[in-house]
Amino acid sequence: MSTVSPPAHPDPRVTAVFDDIHATRGTDYINNFWQYLAFDPDLLEETWQQVKEVMATPGELDPLTREMIYIAVSIANSCRYCIHSHTAAARAQGMSDAQYAELLKVVSLAGKTNHLLNALQVPVDEAFDADAAA
Amino acid sequence: MSTVSPPAHPDPRVTAVFDDIHATRGTDYINNFWQYLAFDPDLLEETWQQVKEVMATPGELDPLTREMIYIAVSIANSCRYCIHSHTAAARAQGMSDAQYAELLKVVSLAGKTNHLLNALQVPVDEAFDADAAA
Amino acid sequence: MSTVSPPAHPDPRVTAVFDDIHATRGTDYINNFWQYLAFDPDLLEETWQQVKEVMATPGELDPLTREMIYIAVSIANSCRYCIHSHTAAARAQGMSDAQYAELLKVVSLAGKTNHLLNALQVPVDEAFDADAAA
Amino acid sequence: MSTVSPPAHPDPRVTAVFDDIHATRGTDYINNFWQYLAFDPDLLEETWQQVKEVMATPGELDPLTREMIYIAVSIANSCRYCIHSHTAAARAQGMSDAQYAELLKVVSLAGKTNHLLNALQVPVDEAFDADAAA
Amino acid sequence: MSTVSPPAHPDPRVTAVFDDIHATRGTDYINNFWQYLAFDPDLLEETWQQVKEVMATPGELDPLTREMIYIAVSIANSCRYCIHSHTAAARAQGMSDAQYAELLKVVSLAGKTNHLLNALQVPVDEAFDADAAA
Amino acid sequence: MSTVSPPAHPDPRVTAVFDDIHATRGTDYINNFWQYLAFDPDLLEETWQQVKEVMATPGELDPLTREMIYIAVSIANSCRYCIHSHTAAARAQGMSDAQYAELLKVVSLAGKTNHLLNALQVPVDEAFDADAAA
Numbered sequence: 001m002s003t004v005s006p007p008a009h010p011d012p013r014v015t016a017v018f019d020d021i022h023a024t025r026g027t028d029y030i031n032n033f034w035q036y037l038a039f040d041p042d043l044l045e046e047t048w049q050q051v052k053e054v055m056a057t058p059g060e061l062d063p064l065t066r067e068m069i070y071i072a073v074s075i076a077n078s079c080r081y082c083i084h085s086h087t088a089a090a091r092a093q094g095m096s097d098a099q100y101a102e103l104l105k106v107v108s109l110a111g112k113t114n115h116l117l118n119a120l121q122v123p124v125d126e127a128f129d130a131d132a133a134a
Numbered sequence: 135m136s137t138v139s140p141p142a143h144p145d146p147r148v149t150a151v152f153d154d155i156h157a158t159r160g161t162d163y164i165n166n167f168w169q170y171l172a173f174d175p176d177l178l179e180e181t182w183q184q185v186k187e188v189m190a191t192p193g194e195l196d197p198l199t200r201e202m203i204y205i206a207v208s209i210a211n212s213c214r215y216c217i218h219s220h221t222a223a224a225r226a227q228g229m230s231d232a233q234y235a236e237l238l239k240v241v242s243l244a245g246k247t248n249h250l251l252n253a254l255q256v257p258v259d260e261a262f263d264a265d266a267a268a
Numbered sequence: 269m270s271t272v273s274p275p276a277h278p279d280p281r282v283t284a285v286f287d288d289i290h291a292t293r294g295t296d297y298i299n300n301f302w303q304y305l306a307f308d309p310d311l312l313e314e315t316w317q318q319v320k321e322v323m324a325t326p327g328e329l330d331p332l333t334r335e336m337i338y339i340a341v342s343i344a345n346s347c348r349y350c351i352h353s354h355t356a357a358a359r360a361q362g363m364s365d366a367q368y369a370e371l372l373k374v375v376s377l378a379g380k381t382n383h384l385l386n387a388l389q390v391p392v393d394e395a396f397d398a399d400a401a402a
Numbered sequence: 403m404s405t406v407s408p409p410a411h412p413d414p415r416v417t418a419v420f421d422d423i424h425a426t427r428g429t430d431y432i433n434n435f436w437q438y439l440a441f442d443p444d445l446l447e448e449t450w451q452q453v454k455e456v457m458a459t460p461g462e463l464d465p466l467t468r469e470m471i472y473i474a475v476s477i478a479n480s481c482r483y484c485i486h487s488h489t490a491a492a493r494a495q496g497m498s499d500a501q502y503a504e505l506l507k508v509v510s511l512a513g514k515t516n517h518l519l520n521a522l523q524v525p526v527d528e529a530f531d532a533d534a535a536a
Numbered sequence: 537m538s539t540v541s542p543p544a545h546p547d548p549r550v551t552a553v554f555d556d557i558h559a560t561r562g563t564d565y566i567n568n569f570w571q572y573l574a575f576d577p578d579l580l581e582e583t584w585q586q587v588k589e590v591m592a593t594p595g596e597l598d599p600l601t602r603e604m605i606y607i608a609v610s611i612a613n614s615c616r617y618c619i620h621s622h623t624a625a626a627r628a629q630g631m632s633d634a635q636y637a638e639l640l641k642v643v644s645l646a647g648k649t650n651h652l653l654n655a656l657q658v659p660v661d662e663a664f665d666a667d668a669a670a
Numbered sequence: 671m672s673t674v675s676p677p678a679h680p681d682p683r684v685t686a687v688f689d690d691i692h693a694t695r696g697t698d699y700i701n702n703f704w705q706y707l708a709f710d711p712d713l714l715e716e717t718w719q720q721v722k723e724v725m726a727t728p729g730e731l732d733p734l735t736r737e738m739i740y741i742a743v744s745i746a747n748s749c750r751y752c753i754h755s756h757t758a759a760a761r762a763q764g765m766s767d768a769q770y771a772e773l774l775k776v777v778s779l780a781g782k783t784n785h786l787l788n789a790l791q792v793p794v795d796e797a798f799d800a801d802a803a804a
Contacts, residue, residue, distance in 0.1 A: 001255060001257070001352070001794055001798075001799045001801065001802075002254055002255045002256050002257060002799070002800055002801055003253065003254055003255050003351065003352065003355040003368075003800050004254055004365075004368070004800050005800050005801050029261070031259050031261070031262075032256045032257055032258070032259050033247075033251060033254075033256055035256075036254050036256045037250070037254065039365060039369070040365065040366075040368075040369035040372075042369065043250075043369050043372060043373060046720075047246075047247065047250065047376075050243055050246070050716075051243065051247070054239045054240060054243045055240070055243075059236050060230070060232050060233045060235075060236040061202075061233060061236050061237070061240070065199055065202070066236075066240050068195075068199070068203060069202060069203060069206045069237065069240045069241060069244070070240055070243075070244045071521070072203045072206040072207050072210075073206050073207070073209070073210045073240075073241055073244035073245060073248065073383070074244055074248055075207070075517055075520045075521045076206075076207045076210030076211050076517065076520075077210050077244075077245070077248040077252075077346065078252075078346040078520050078613065078614040078615065079247075079248035079251055079252055079346065080251075080258065080523065081251040081256050081258055082244070082247060082248050082251050083520065083521060083523060083539065084258045084259075084262040084263075084523065084537070084539065085258075085259070085262055086244075087262070087521075087539040088261065088262040096194070097540075097575060097576065098194050098576075099194045099195060100539075100540070100576075101194075101575070101576035101578065101579050102193050102194040102195050102200075103195070103203065104517075104518060104521055104522075104576075104579060105188045105579060106188055106189070106195070106200050106203045106204055106207075107203060107207050107517050107518075107521060108514045108515070108517040108518045108521075108583075109184055109185065109188045109189075109204075109514065110203070110204045110207035110208055110211075110216070110220075110517070111207060111211070111513040111514050111516060111517030111518075112181075112184070112510045112511065112513050112514035112517075113167075113181065113185070113213075113216060113510070114207065114208055114211040114213035114216050114513060115477055115478065115506075115509050115510040115512070115513030115514075115609070116171070116177075116181065116506060116509075116510045116513075117167060117213055117214075117215040117216050118211075118212075118213055118477045118478075118480050118485065119137065119473070119477045119485060119489075119506055119509060119510075120136055120137055120138055120167075120170050120171065120506075121135060121136045121137050121482065121485060121486065122136050122166045122167055122169075122170045122215050123135065123136060123166055124166070124214065124215055124218045124219075124671055125165050125166050125218070125219070127163070127165070127222070128165075128218040128219055128221070128222040128671075129218075129671045129672070130672055130673050130674050130675050131671065131672055131675050132671075135486070135660055135664075135665045135667065135668075136665070136666055136667055137485065137486065137489040137502075137666050138499075138502070138666050139666050139667050173499060173503070174499065174500075174502075174503035174506075176503065177503050177506060177507060181510075184582075205387070207517070209383055209386045209387045210383065210386075211480065212386050212480040212747065212748040212749065213480065214389065217386065217387060217389060217673065218389065218671070218673065221387075221673040231674075231709060231710065232710075234673075234674070234710075235709070235710035235712065235713050238383075238384060238387055238388075238710075238713060239713060241383050241384075241387060242380045242381070242383040242384045242387075242717075243380065244383070245379040245380050245382060245383030245384075246376045246377065246379050246380035247376070248379060249343055249344065249372075249375050249376045249378070249379030249380075249743070250372060250375075250376045250379075252343045252344075252346050252351065253339070253343045253351060253355075253372055253375060253376075254372075255348065255351060255352065258537055262537075263537045263538070264538055264539050264540050264541050265537065265538055265541050266537075269526055269530075269531045269533065269534075269620070269791060269793065270531070270532055270533055270790055270791045270792050270793060271532050271619065271620065271623040271636075271789065271790055271791050272532050272633075272636070272790055273532050273533050297797070299795050299797070299798075300792045300793055300794070300795050301783075301787060301790075301792055303792075304790050304792045305786070305790065307633060307637070308633065308634075308636075308637035308640075310637065311637050311640060311641060311786075314452075315644075315782075315783065315786065318448075318779055318782070319779065319783070322775045322776055322779045323776070323779075327772050328766070328768050328769045328771075328772040329738075329769060329772050329773065329776070333735055333738070334772075334776050336731075336735070336739060337738060337739060337742045337773065337776045337777060337780070338776055338779075338780045340739045340742040340743050340746075341651070341742050341743070341745070341746045341776075341777055341780035341781060341784065342780055342784055343743070344742075344743045344746030344747050345614065345746050345780075345781070345784040345788075346614040346788075347614065347783075347784040347787055347788055348787075348794065349787040349792050349794055350780065350783060350784050350787050352794045352795070352798040352799075353794075353795070353798055354780075355798070356797065356798040364730070366730050367730045367731060369730075370729050370730040370731050370736075371731065371739065373724045374724060374725070374731070374736050374739045374740055374743075375739060375743055377720055377721065377724045377725075377740075378739070378740045378743035378744055378747075378752065378756075379743060379747070380717075380720070381703075381717065381721070381749075381752060382743065382744055382747040382749035382752050384707070384713075384717065385703060385749050385750075385751040385752050386747075386748075386749055387673065388672055388673055388674055388703075388706050388707065389671060389672045389673050390672050390702045390703055390705075390706045390751050391671065391672060391702055392403055392702070392750065392751055392754045392755075393701050393702050393754070393755070395699070395701070395758065396403075396701075396754040396755055396757070396758040397403045397404070397754075398404055398405050398406050398407050399403065399404055399407050400403075403657060403659065403754070404656055404657045404658050404659060405655065405656055405657050405753065405754065405757040405770075406656055406767075406770070431663070433661050433663070433664075434658045434659055434660070434661050435649075435653060435656075435658055437658075438656050438658045439652070439656065441767060441771070442767065442768075442770075442771035442774075444771065445652075445771050445774060445775060449648075449649065449652065449778075452645055452648070453645065453649070456641045456642060456645045457642070457645075461638050462632070462634050462635045462637075462638040463604075463635060463638050463639065463642070467601055467604070468638075468642050470597075470601070470605060471604060471605060471608045471639065471642045471643060471646070472642055472645075472646045474605045474608040474609050474612075475608050475609070475611070475612045475642075475643050475646035475647060475650065475785070476646055476650055477609070478608075478609045478612030478613050479612050479646075479647070479650040479654075479748065480654075480748040481649075481650035481653055481654055481748065482653075482660065483653040483658050483660055484646070484649060484650050484653050486660045486661075486664040486665075487660075487661070487664055488646075489664070490663065490664040498596070500596050501596045501597060503596075504595050504596040504597050504602075505597070505605065507590045508590060508591070508597070508602050508605045508606055508609075509605060509609050511586055511587065511590045511591075511606075512605070512606045512609035512610055512613075512618070513609060513613070514583075514586070515569075515583065515587070515615075515618060516609065516610055516613040516615035516618050518573070518579075518583065519569060519615050519616075519617040519618050520613075520614075520615055521539065522538055522539055522540055522569075522572050522573070523537060523538045523539050524538050524568045524569055524571075524572045524617050525537070525538060525568055526568070526616065526617055526620045526621075527567050527568050527620070527621070529565070529567070529624065530567075530620040530621055530623070530624040531620075607789070611785055611788045611789045612785065612788075614788050616791065619788065619789060619791060620791065623789075640785075640786060640789055640790075643785050643786075643789060644782045644783070644785040644786045644789075645782065646785070647781040647782050647784060647785030647786075648778045648779065648781050648782035649778070650781060651745055651746065651774075651777050651778040651780070651781030651782075652774060652777075652778045652781075654745045654746075654748050654753065655741070655745045655753060655757075655774055655777060655778075656774075657750065657753060657754065
């Protein structure tokens with residue numbers, strides 16, 4: 001059950017993106033997100049471009065750390081598909097059950113204190129202000 | 135402006151927690167969260183106990199990774215105090231501007247695709263199911 | 269799977285609301301939201317009254333714009349049923365695939381910058397303050 | 403700093419609502435929400451009507467319980483003004499510090515397990531289905 | 537479909553927690569949350585410990601009120617499993633359809649005014665500040 | 671109070687983006703978001719590029735509709751800065767008080783029914799499934 005359908009006859013821009021996904025990930029599998037997003041080639045192209053650049057390019061943080069941050073945001077936003085796809089991606093990057101359990105400890109503790117602090121509305125310490133530090 | 139006030143005369147359980155915060159963090163500074171949470175010694179004790187155990191104990195993930203995950207959740211939950219305090223904590227753990235910028239790239243991309251996938255309601259790929267894999 | 273069941277023997281107030289839905293929408297179909305909400309005739313009545321007034325009465329914004337705004341909120345709140353029902357309603361109002369794709373571009377970009385700005389906690393420009401402008 | 407200003411010359415519908423707030427609450431004070439919402443008399447009228455009916459009419463749940471539920475939702479939605487105004491309202495209804503602390507324990511534990519369960523995507527037990535039970 | 541599987545051979549710490557759930561709740565049934573959380577005995581232990589302490593220990597608020605607050609947070613956070621499990625728990629505590637309907641009136645009204653006030657960004661009244669009152 | 675500071679000595683890529691903002695918007699004013707985001711020229715460049723493409727390029731939806739959708743998402747996500755900046759942008763696009771009030775009626779009604787439907791967990795009607803319709 002979804003709000004769009006994968007195109008019956010993908011246009012060449014879709015095929016080009018799918019080819020790039022194959023090449024970048026070294027797999028024949030295209031997961032449902034991309035299959036369905038192909039209903040609009042423009043949206044598909046720019047979304048894949050950004051995901052590739054942020055998640056599949058060497059950078060400051062290692063790939064597993066990036067996947068765990070992605071999972072954390074997706075959990076807080078209650079995005080079912082994203083939680084599944086990025087947990088699978090993190091496992092593919094080598095995340096162990098023990099690392100996953102620790103990720104969940106941090107995420108759920110943050111969920112707890114986020115609620116506590118949203119409740120208390122405590123004034124932010126001056127010491128935390130980057131402008132003041134500048 | 136807050137919904138509680140720090141206690142005028144902290145009880146001994148509060149003082150004991152503050153002493154443990156000093157010892158654990160190696161600093162004289164007690165940030166506002168703990169000062170205000172002290173309105174209920176029980177809530178203060180069990181919250182500090184958990185934060186200490188999850189964030190200040192050696193584990194599967196290094197301390198900076200844990201802080202970045204904490205930041206990610208706090209951003210998604212729009213918890214102003216938590217964002218400030220954990221960004222400051224991550225900087226204290228050595229987070230550079232370049233690492234922070236990359237964290238923000240992952241977090242904001244996740245924010246984007248979370249919205250896209252919540253909109254599309256794409257069916258989750260069977261390949262992502264841990265039960266099926268088991 | 270739901271937390272309530274549609275009433276086996278709807279009371280007359282339920283029937284009256286269903287008749288008004290038929291008349292207002294020009295259709296025989298009553299979607300599941302109203303069928304299940306009928307477990308409490310009072311809640312059904314006042315919810316339908318508000319939906320009818322805000323969504324089915326001529327106003328400042330055309331009906332398709334209103335549906336797109338409704339979809340936008342529902343995506344951000346991760347309300348699965350609402351996303352499906354209002355996307356279907358927008359299509360019934362004539363929303364094309366191209367308009368839907370542009371809606372998603374705005375919604376997902378907002379999702380991205382919402383996360384960026386929640387992270388940065390940038391001070392709000394004085395120029396944006398309606399009180400100052402008054 | 404706000405997105406609208408209170409009207410310089412409130413129209414008679416605004417005055418009528420303010421009079422009803424005075425009468426219902428037994429106070430001369432009109433808090434900022436209503437002052438600013440008065441920029442649109444229609445929105446003011448129907449919002450006050452609902453708040454009055456749901457919060458200030460005898461019903462199934464006592465007034466303090468209703469305020470605590472209101473606070474819980476407002477914390478989860480990170481609505482700063484609502485958190486402040488309904489915490490003040492709960493205190494006016496007699497909420498003690500000890501009750502407030504217990505409210506926060508439930509809310510923050512829910513925040514924690516909400517994150518855990520959004521992460522795990524555990525299948526819902528058949529036993530919880532109202533349709534099955536019907 | 538989930539991100540972990542229940543352990544094929546639960547370790548003794550899991551069995552001990554399950555025994556305590558049986559004893560505390562007076563039932564043979566262990567719902568899926570605990571079955572799946574058992575993938576990490578440590579996370580299972582500390583989560584059950586907290587749930588037991590906050591939800592199953594006599595305190596300031598009666599058990600049904602606590603369940604309704606839990607439901608309210610879970611709705612706002614869009615946690616499907618939590619909504620189902622705590623609505624079932626509230627019914628087991630005696631929540632009637634009429635009480636449930638009133639809970640939904642408060643929760644959905646809070647959802648409405650949370651959106652209104654997040655939009656208007658009305659300044660918080662000084663009268664609501666606990667620090668000022670102190 | 672923010673988590674970064676605007677760069678004391680902006681690099682040439684920052685200046686180029688600022689020049690493009692001036693040219694695109696026909697104003698000398700650079701609002702705080704861009705001033706602070708300039709701490710990372712890369713993040714500034716790609717964010718501005720996307721905002722410009724989605725919000726300042728002729729498309730399927732008129733500019734005011736796009737701004738109202740942006741506001742709707744920002745309200746639901748509780749992003750204070752975004753709410754202020756896009757409400758100001760919508761006013762600059764000609765949004766009247768009456769249109770703003772109607773936007774708020776739709777947004778707050780969606781907030782209300784999102785909470786109701788998240789609570790009820792009503793099954794999605796087959797009629798809403800795009801896959802079925804395909």
